[in-house]
Amino acid sequence: xxxxxxxxxxxxxxxxxxxxxxxxxxxxxxxxxxxxxxxxxxxxxxxxxxxxxxxxxxxxxxxxxxxxxxxxxxxxxxxxxxxxxxxxxxxxxxxxxxxxxxxxxxxxxxxxxxxxxxxxxxxxxxxxxxxxxxxxxxxxxxxxxxxxxxxxxxxxxxxxxxxxxxxxxxxxxxxxxxxxxxxxxxxxxxxxxxxxxxxxxxxxxxxxxxxxxxxxxxxxxxxxxxxxxxxxxxxxxxxxxxxxxxxxxxxxxxxxxxxxxxxxxxxxxxxxxxxxxxxxxxxxxxxxxxxxxxxxxxxxxxxxxxxxxxxxxxxxxxxxxxxxxxxxxxxxxxxxxxxxxxxxxxxxxxxxxxxxxxxxxxxxxxxxxxxxxxxxxxxxxxxxxxxxxxxxxxxxxxxxxxxxxxxxxxxxxxxxxxxxxxxxxxxxxxxxxxxxxxxxxxxxxxxxxxxxxxxxxxxxxxxxxxxxxxxxxxxxxxxxxxxxxxxxxxxxxxxxxxxxxxxxxxxxxxxxxxxxxxxxxxxxxxxxxxxxxxxxxxxxxxxxxxxxxxxxxxxxxxxxxxxxxxxxxxxxxxxxxxxxxxxxxxxxxxxxxxxxxxxxx
Numbered sequence: 310x311x312x313x314x315x316x317x318x319x320x321x322x323x324x325x326x327x328x329x330x331x332x333x334x335x336x337x338x339x340x341x342x343x344x345x346x347x348x349x350x351x352x353x354x355x356x357x358x359x360x361x362x363x364x365x366x367x368x369x370x371x372x373x374x375x376x377x378x379x380x381x382x383x384x385x386x387x388x389x390x391x392x393x394x395x396x397x398x399x400x401x402x403x404x405x406x407x408x409x410x411x412x413x414x415x416x417x418x419x420x421x422x423x424x425x426x427x428x429x430x431x432x433x434x435x436x437x438x439x440x441x442x443x444x445x446x447x448x449x450x451x452x453x454x455x456x457x458x459x460x461x462x463x464x465x466x467x468x469x470x471x472x473x474x475x476x477x478x479x480x481x482x483x484x485x486x487x488x489x490x491x492x493x494x495x496x497x498x499x500x501x502x503x504x505x506x507x508x509x510x511x512x513x514x515x516x517x518x519x520x521x522x523x524x525x526x527x528x529x530x531x532x533x534x535x536x537x538x539x540x541x542x543x544x545x546x547x548x549x550x551x552x553x554x555x556x557x558x559x560x561x562x563x564x565x566x567x568x569x570x571x572x573x574x575x576x577x578x579x580x581x582x583x584x585x586x587x588x589x590x591x592x593x594x595x596x597x598x599x600x601x602x603x604x605x606x607x608x609x610x611x612x613x614x615x616x617x618x619x620x621x622x623x624x625x626x627x628x629x630x631x632x633x634x635x636x637x638x639x640x641x642x643x644x645x646x647x648x649x650x651x652x653x654x655x656x657x658x659x660x661x662x663x664x665x666x667x668x669x670x671x672x673x674x675x676x677x678x679x680x681x682x683x684x685x686x687x688x689x690x691x692x693x694x695x696x697x698x699x700x701x702x703x704x705x706x707x708x709x710x711x712x713x714x715x716x717x718x719x720x721x722x723x724x725x726x727x728x729x730x731x732x733x734x735x736x737x738x739x740x741x742x743x744x745x746x747x748x749x750x751x752x753x754x755x756x757x758x759x760x761x762x763x764x765x766x767x768x769x770x771x772x773x774x775x776x777x778x779x780x781x782x783x784x785x786x787x788x789x790x791x792x793x794x795x796x797x798x799x800x801x802x803x804x805x806x807x808x809x810x811x812x813x814x815x816x817x818x819x820x821x822x823x824x825x826x827x828x829x830x831x832x833x834x835x836x837x838x839x840x841x842x843x844x845x846x847x848x849x850x851x852x853x854x855x856x857x858x859x860x861x862x863x864x865x866x867x868x869x870x871x872x873x874x875x876x877x878x879x880x881x882x883x884x885x886x887x888x889x890x891x892x893x894x895x896x897x898x899x900x901x902x903x904x905x906x907x908x909x910x
Contacts, residue, residue, distance in 0.1 A: 356406070359417060362452055363403040366424070369448050370396040377435070391434055395427055417456055424449045425465070429472050454509035462509070518676055521549065522683050529684065535692045536570075540580045542684075543572040550677075551668030554642065557652070558585075558593040559660040566808055569593070584807035587773075592637045594659050599627050601650040601678040603671040604634060615639075620674040646670075650677050652685035654692075660685075718759050725752045757790050757826065771811040773804040777838065780818060784836050787822045793831060795822075799838040806845065810904065813880055814847060820876050821849040821900055829853025831897060849900040855892040864888045877902070 374392045402420065428445035446469045453461040528541040543555050554573040560566065567585040585593070599619025606615055615634055619627040634647070644665045654660040662681060667673065728749040735742040771779050777799055784797040804811070818836060825834050831853030839846050856872065864887050867873035873890050877900070881888045884904050891899040 360406050363406050367399040367403050370399045388434055391431055421452055458510040458513055522680055526683055526687055529687045529691055531691050531694045534695045538691055539570050543580050547574055550664050552664040552666055554665040556663040559654050559658050562657040584809035586805050586807050588805055592635050594661055595633050595635055597633055601674045603674055604647040606645050618671050650681045652681050654685050654689045713759055713763055721752055721756045725749055760790055769812045769815050771815055772808055773806055773811055776804050776811045791826050794833045797836045801838060801840055813884055817877055817880050824874055825851050845904040847902040852897040855894045855898045858892055862890045
């Protein structure tokens with residue numbers, strides 16, 4: 310088998326071809342340009358469909374003319390003129406579509422009407438209901454089916470049947486046989502046309518579903534991670550279903566952490582992410598029969614009546630007698646209609662996708678079930694890749710921390726001990742001893758700073774039940790390493806917050822203690838964790854120099870005046886909490902961090 314190749318010849322820097330390749334390059338370039346000039350313009354799907362129908366129309370005219378000659382073995386002048394005119398009309402339409410990259414909006418409607426008129430004229434001239442040219446009506450019905458579906462096909466079939474009866478009505482008194490033939494022809498055309506319309510409608514729906522699922526699946530990409538994929542996916546799902554909000558809830562099987570991604574049509578931020586507290590699991594992942602279901606609120610009030618229809622994985626429909634939707638869910642997310650489906654997020658996960666107030670009805674359940682079966686595994690794969698990258702980054706930070714501890718910190722500790730040994734053999738009042746003392750103090754500060762850096766590099770994974778012990782050990786370590794008297798106090802026994810919020814609170818306390826060591830000059834610091842009025846509160850109180858101003862500032866005031874610790878402010882804002890700062894240069898400072906009782910990031 311011979312192989313053909315396409316070569317692109319590039320000019321040199323000066324814009325000219327090399328002398329040895331100029332002639333061949335020009336000929337190849339000319340051939341390539343000739344090939345490109347002959348390429349038809351890119352067309353839309355609708356224009357491509359019209360091109361296929363135009364080709365079929367032209368073939369129908371030519372084949373019908375040949376068939377009529379072979380069957381009748383004669384050539385009637387009237388029929389000859391009519392068929393040749395139809396072939397000429399088909400050729401003009403075909404040429405027009407080949408030369409145009411787009412058609413006007415009503416062009417298919419005009420062609421449909423013209424083809425119906427042509428079919429009626431050809432059938433009338435060649436024998437009406439007994440005409441062998443009824444295939445022209447079949448072509449018109451096929452056009453309607455492929456263009457618009459079952460509704461337009463039914464209208465076209467009705468018009469065809471009506472034409473056949475009207476056309477044979479004048480001969481009804483002359484021949485009962487002609488009337489019977491009209492009924493038979495109308496029945497054949499009607500049944501065949503409706504079947505074609507139904508099959509074309511289903512095929513079009515299937516093609517649209519496959520295209521939609523492929524387009525949505527392509528938005529899930531590993532390089533942007535699970536959050537970036539959902540930011541691209543959620544707006545498309547909201548537009549596709551016309552929903553007011555979308556929620557995705559998933560719980561890890563191993564650690565039991567519960568995540569929530571949500572987006573609404575009326576907010577600027579496309580996707581919000583948070584980790585839910587364990588007590589909220591039953592509010593989102595309540596038991597529901599069926600793989601997909603559709604709920605409609607039948608009344609208003611504190612406990613609305615809800616009708617639920619479920620769809621099993623095998624296609625069976627289940628009518629739920631009573632709604633299992635919790636009142637807490639309905640209170641937090643008021644809805645008139647609610648659609649839910651399991652994503653199959655990794656097989657072992659408990660997960661759910663909710664669409665609030667979708668425009669469609671229960672007939673969309675099969676499609677959303679097929680969509681979930683495609684999106685779920687892809688999203689889970691992207692999530693796992695993100696977890697692997699995160700784990701690799703944590704391991705790399707831990708490795709850097711170990712290297713700092715084994716090399717840099719140990720070397721600095723040895724240097725500090727050597728400086729201390731030199732000082733012991735000197736007079737403390739001598740200038741050189743005072744100089745060594747200053748160097749020793751700076752080395753000690755660098756050691757503490759490196760240990761704080763190592764602590765921040767170390768991944769923080771604190772479960773709610775271990776939060777109090779972790780904070781207590783953190784404060785004790787701070788006292789040992791800095792020499793500043795530190796105390797941790799808490800009367801809380803049980804913490805009901807997500808693991809991610811616990812980690813953020815630990816980071817806030819770490820940052821606050823580091824600021825105390827670096828900037829406050831304090832001798833004493835107190836860290837308090839407590840719960841008041843259903844809200845969690847962390848207090849860091851020291852007797853240092855304060856923040857350079859006297860008084861009490863709220864979070865908003867600090868943002869406006871660019872005051873306060875910026876890192877802590879950002880972390881508190883991420884938790885949806887409030888930061889208050891008391892500062893007095895003579896008495897120290899007091900940080901009060903308040904977090905909602907059910908806080909999630």
